[in-house]
Amino acid sequence: MFFLALKNILFYKGRSITTFALTFFSTFSFIVYVAMMDGSHNSILHNALKVYVGAIEIYEKGYREIGGNEYLLYNVHKKEEILKNIEGVSSFTSRYETYGLLSSDEYSSAAMVVGINPTKEVQHSQLKNALILGEYLDGSANNCLYVGSDLAKRLHVKLDSKVSFIGSASDNSFAADIFKVCGMFKTGAYEFDSSSAFIDRGYFDTLMLSEDMASYIHVNVTDLSDVDLIQQKIQAALDDPKLEVLTWKTLMASMVEAMKVDSIFGYISISLFFVVIFFVIMIFSFINASSRLREFGTLRAIGLSSANINVLLFYEIFILSTLAIILAAPLGAYVAYYFNANPIIIEGMSETYKEYGIVSDELPLSFDLFTIAWNVGIVYLLNFLSILYPMRFINRFKPLEALKHV
């Protein structure tokens, strides 16, 4: 039967070439399209994680929902010692966030002032790279303030301007100081740039009475795909029911939802494309089967069962699909691999999409063998489904009826 299928493929060239070409084209484009879609999502995610949010963040329960000094983390150094021994944790840093009033000579604005360890922060965010004016915090525990560019505009301050701060210390006492603007940053995320300012923790802890305290601990992981596993390890190691260990999926839930919606629309688009491909292959198979009805009648008359005919048609589509996929899948995989290693550069993309947190013009394609495997599986499945109607059509005829078909 396999031999006859092979002969049929070589004999009915029009149908074979069409099926081969469509399968090749759909496999290649599906792999590249999904690689591009996943790549852009990965890029958004990595960009977002680079800006400020961590792969994992550790909070006292209630801090994210209610906030305030009642939900600060205590004994941070001890917790950091535990984190050092957890496999998959590449780095961590604690941040002390507080909300207060920043004022220049004439203007005031509510702002989030964050005490950070400037040296460690470099591994955790793009704050240093987002510098546009002045200097990043130098780690010398001084009163230098690193201000978002849009917040600086609101306050009408320049480098070396004095900015007063009024807020509440960790013990709910009144905290006030004068900071000096030493640098300005711009991440592109307007909300962030217009409401955030950073200061060295060495200095800030003295003002806020927040030594060995933090709003949360920001954790980086060696492999983002293991984030859920590492989250569980941290939760188990800290062994404190008052703590919650959250991954980026929770921390950036709205972005995750947006990516899901984008994926759904992406798959709807590709599905429409596949519907067209599916029907074209099916129509060509049907036309071919119709034109061979007498031949099928002969085969049935001389002793082939309808199951044999189904096997014959299955082999035909299997051989054509396999040949096309064998050529298209490695090609698609290579394109995905190449552009994964050498991302596509879209000049100005970061500027256009800065509100989405894109901080790079690079768009790498995702290269994932499992994804490629299911892409190939879908194409196979569609090709096999496309032959069902022609099979049903042929088997509706009795051998004699098929023999008489002209």
Place this chain on the structure above:
Amino acid sequence: MIRLQNVNKYYYRGEEREVHALKEINLEIKKGEFSLLSGPSGCGKTTLLNAIGALDSIDSGEIYLDDMEISSLSEDARTRLRLNEMGFVFQAYNLIPVLNVEENIGFIMKLRGFDEDVIKARVQELASLLEIDTKLSSLPSTLSGGQQQRVAVARAVAPKPKIILADEPTANLDSKNSKTLMDMMRSLNEKEGISVLFASHDEYVMRYVRRIIEMNDGAIVAK
């Protein structure tokens, strides 16, 4: 070898029986017979041939191949029966267009699981006998009608079935090719001992067969 008892077949149009195509057919065809169903067009020759070949159903009666009643078999069993016990020669040759002559002749043997060596030897033997040995690698579309019909005969004969059913095998052939084909079929019948039943009103066929079963209006009028 083949025995028909009170076989009736009707063609229906809607709910009503439109045509009584086979009327109380009682017939016996013995092993090695070279016989012909003869009669005017529409008399039921092909219908009877198809019923014997398990290609068509009957409405009543029984058809036996040896001692096996075949008209009541399932579709799958009838398919196996056609494959293992019968050979068919059609008016329009009905060769597999994608297979060359050698592959066409050996096709049924291959389906039945004969060894490649046995198939090859049998194909060579029949091709020589039917004088198509120079065309073994040709596709059917490149052959003349006479050559195609000889390939069809070789395909039917190759696995040595119990009976060959040939429906108007000479209808598309000129007199020379008809004569050649009948010479060859008779020679095969004598050499291989395979029963052959023709349905035809061709005089060449009538001249060659040893028994003529005459039909008229769905009934056998002379055996």
